[in-house]
Amino acid sequence: MPPFSRSELLAARQCECRAWLHLRPRPTSQTATIELPVKGVGGPRPEDIAEVRSLARALHPGGITIAQTGTWEDRANRTRAAMARPEVAAIFDATFVADDVAVRAGILARDGKGWIVAESKVANTVGEAQELDVAAVGWVAAGAGVAVTGLRLxxxxxxxTRGDGPVDPAQLFAQSEVPFVDFGDDRERLLRVAAAGVEPSVTPGAQCSSPRACPFQDHCIPDPGPYSVHLLPGGGRLQQELLKRGISDVRKVPSELRTNPTQQHAIWAITEGKEYIGQGLAPTLGRMAWPLRFVDFEACNPAVPRWPGGRPFEQVPTQWSIHTLSLGGQLSHEQFLHLEDSDPRMAFARSLVSACGNEGTILVYGAFEATIVRQLAARFPELWGDLDQVHDRIVDFQPILRDHYYHPALRGSFSMKAVLAAVCPDLGYGDLAIQDGFTAARVWLRLVDGGTGREERERLKNQLLAYCARDSLAMVKVREALMRRGGISNVG
Ligand code: SF4
Structure with missing residues (x-):
């Protein structure tokens, strides 16, 4: 049997059941073959991972890389041979096998008395999960006889902030020391779970989300049912209090805890099984200055700043879509998409100012657009006045809905996708290639990548335009439907 991996060791540390589910595809007669749902967990882009890794390795010029071919033992032997050469100061992808576990160290750097194990992460903060990653590598390396003198993230x-030239790795990275951890008990647990014939019985709890979100939550955590207090919006504190009192049914929430208006509306809607429309909704939507511009932005946030003046993971707006509803009921659409691999912000800001004009209401959904406009104004003093007047006309649709609307189908979420599905179920995102902002950011980076061919660029461009346009159209349609249900004309 091949050795266990680091992720299997860490799964065993987090939860026996997670380890069992993780091991399930292993080719042993003792593991089940049922298909389990695995919740998709978004992670860094492969391109970001490769770039960060390469920049981290540039901190160790002359380091040699262990080829990842052959068996784990082959790679471990190559690593040992490289470590024996005194002129080798750093080894990349150093491989170790000990106590039935095999690991790969991103960077193994020689120091005075031994070796430092280091890992680079595509993140601007690290926590327990990332520390355990490198600690596990250090534990196995030490078990293989390496004098590990330090663990580093x-x-x-x-x-x-990136300067005019190339990225400087010495400035880009922050480094932190990581404490050593003994994984002996976790290894024992892993061996026990691997030998088990049935899935361990584990009650879901804090371990399901810490130190990492478990991908098997759909398998272990039952559907809460239509009256669960877990379906209340923004209910963290309320849910804790209710669960402390043993109350899991929305219909049994005592009156003294029904103080938050949004939760009151939700309790009513869930209990009655129908939507709640507050009397103030339609008048609030109806008293906005015309024309109404429904505005949505998309942005990318590359891990490593791509252009001078950029910072890691900075949100850089790349496109906008504006649906404009005139007083007479006419709907028109304008859009902008930056198509070059260059900082889009100036072109974005100029085109936005021009499209927004200087009158009417700018309706957005959430705080993102207003934040971006503020950042653009701070970045471009010459556009400050224009962007400031755009900012002053922004009205956030989301808190209006929170104050005046609830539908049981929202299941606690006021995201535009949840609201659209509840209010206008015929207009979803199911027909689009891109269905979320996270994917849109990745697609934009692919669109402007020099290696993307013309046809592919055209396809990606159309996908991005369609997605952003749907986001702004969704607001138009939700407003229209709610105005109608509130008995007020959609137009002036
Ligand atoms: S969801 Fe929770 S209980 Fe289930 S495998 Fe994951 S950590 Fe274990």
Whole structure:
């Protein structure tokens, strides 16, 4: 049987059941073959991972890389041979096998008395999960006889600002020391779970989300049912209090805890099984200055700043879509998409100012657009006045809905996708290639990548335009439907 991996060791540390589910595809007669749902967990882009890794390795010029071919033992032997050469100061992808576990160290750097194990992370903060990653590598390396003198994490320094030239790795990374951890008990647990014939019985709890979100939550955590207090919006504190009192049914929430208006509306809607429309909703939507511009932005946030003046993971707006509803009921659409691999912000800001004009209401959904406009104004003093008047006309649709609307189908979420599905179920995102902002950011980076061919660029461009346009159209349609249900004309 091949050795266990680091992720299997860490799964055993987090939860026996997670380890069992993780091991399930292993080719042993003792593991089940049922298909389990695995919740998708978004992670860094492969391109970001490769770039960060390469920049971290640039901190160790002359380091040699262990080829990842052959068996784990082959790679471990190559690593040992490289470590025996005194002129080798750093080894990349150093491989170790000990106590039935195999690991790969991103960076193994020689220091005076031994070796430092280091890992680079595509993140600007690190926590327990990332520390355990490198600690597990250090534990196995020490078990294989390496004198491990330190464990180190490299992550992107959020204060780093790229200059005019190439990225400087010495400035880009922040480094932190990581404590050593003994994984002996976790290894024992892993061996026990691997030998078990049935899935361990584990009650879901804090371990399901810490130190890492478990991908098997859909398997273990039952559907809460239509009256669960877990379906209340923004209910963290309320839910804790209710669960402390043993109350899991929305219909049994005592009156003294029904103080938050949004939760009151939700309790009513869930209990009655129908939507709640507050009397103030339609008048609030109806008293806005015309024309109404429904505005949505998309942005990318590359891990390593791509252009001078950029910072790690900074949100850089790349496109906007504006649906404009005139007083007479006419709907028109304008859009902007930056198509070059260059900083889009100036072109974005200028085109936005021009499209927004200087009158009417700018309706957005959430705080993102107003934040971006503020950042653009701070960045471009010459556009400050224009962007400031755009900012002053922004009205956030989301808190209006929170104050005046609830539908049981929202299941606690006021995201535009949840609201659209509840209010206008015929207009969803199911027909689009891109269905969320996270994907849109990745697609934009692919669109402007020099290696993307013309046809592919055209396809990606159309996908991005369609997605952003749907986001702004969604607001138009939700407003229209709610105005109608509130008995007020959609137009002036
Ligand atoms: S969801 Fe929770 S209980 Fe289930 S495997 Fe994951 S950590 Fe264990």
């Amino acid at each position: 490299l992550h992107l320094d959020r204060d780093y």
